[in-house]
Amino acid sequence: MAKKKALNTGLNELLADIDGVYQGVYETIDSQKIRHVHINNIQPNPNQPRKDFDEEKINELAESIKQHGLLQPLIVTECPDASYTLIIGERRLRAAKLAGLEEVAVIVSDIEQHKLRELALIENIQRENLNPIELATCYQALISEHNITHDELSQRLCKSRSQITNTLRLLGLRKETQNLIAQNKITQGHSKILIGLGEKDEETIIQSILGQKLNVRDTEILAKKIKEKKHIAESNETGIKQDSMSSSHIEKSKLKELQKILQHYRISTRAHTNSITLIFSDNASLQNLIESLHQNSINH
Structure with missing residues (x-):
């Protein structure tokens, strides 16, 4: 219990780090603590859970940076080789490169290296529009690393427990289905219907969604029909087995008589x-x- 409590405290500290970076750093930072570094000396956080970025929004941000400059410094941690690892601001870093900036303003944080992954996870959950699969992966990583329940995570992230649980259930779908959700080829509304189906039925419904452009309501109807058909088949199979057993019992009884x-x-x-x-x-x-x-x- 003591270990779990310590882990939970660590998660609260991480959340406080995030809030401090966003709410306090930019307002109270001494200008002397801001460094200007070459943009190529900043490497992305290798533990960044976000894999897909909206290119259109990155382009829009790049145009804004061209006109007004980078208004908020990036948050980085300094590496032993004098380079920097990005903690917060990957969209801005990408846009700044696209805008042609050679130097950018950074704030060097003393956050420990082992916290980088957790900070990246929480920063993305709180500040970015992750796709449902990325979000589920972040939730699962925090739950595993801190040994906490869905309810405890929901309290710390200020999200409902049902939202946490339903999102995590997406990780039980086939990898192919998860990729379609991540690529927004099927909606989260569609994906909820697929949860709990067998792989074969899941694949059948996916093909129908893509091939026939089924909306969520039509998908619900199809899933219901498949479940009913499966139930009837299972009931018939059970009935045949029972009849066979009954017939066998009668034949044995006759033979004894x-x-x-x-x-x-x-x-x-x-x-x-x-x-x-x-x-x-x-x-x-x-x-x-x-x-x-x-x-x-x-x-x-």
């Missing part, structure tokens, strides 16, 4: 003629057998 009836008679078999001969001592014995077999037939 017949053996019981025939045990009082002499039986002779002839393999070459595939025949069984019953030998009776008198007509009364024969009549008793006929009546027993007849009664057994009526009962079944």
Whole structure:
């Protein structure tokens, strides 16, 4: 419990770091603490969870930087080789390069190296419009690294528990489906319908969404039909098995009764003629057998 509490405290500290960077640094920073460094000396955070950036928005930001300059310094940490690793501001760094800037203003933070990944995760969750799969990956990484529950993460990120849980469930879909969600080829509304289906049914519905341009409502109807059809097939299969077991039980029961009836008679078999001969001592014995077999037939 103590270990978990310590990890949770660490996450709170990281959140405080983010808030401090955004809310306080730019307002209170001494101009002497701002450095101007060559843009090529800044390397992206290798732990940056965001993989896709909106190129149109990057271009718009680049045009703004050309006209007004880079209004807010980037946040970096200094490396032993005198280069810098970006902590916050990858969109601005990309746009600044696109705008042709050679030098940019930076604030050097003393954040420890091992916190860079977690800071990148939280910074993206709080400040960027991640696609649902990237967001789910960030959530899962924070949960795993800090050994916390969905509810605890939701409280620390000020998001609903259901939003956290539903987003994480997307990671249970096929990788191909996750890629389609990340590329915005299917919506998050579509993806919620796919959760819990088998891989085969998931693939069938995906093909229909893409091929027939199904909206969310049509996709719900298709998923319902597939589930109902599967349920009927499973019910029929169960019924067949039960009938087979019942029939087998009846046949065994009949065989036992017949053996019981025939045990009082002499039986002779002839393999070459595939025949069984019953030998009776008198007509009364024969009549008793006929009546027993007849009664057994009526009962079944």
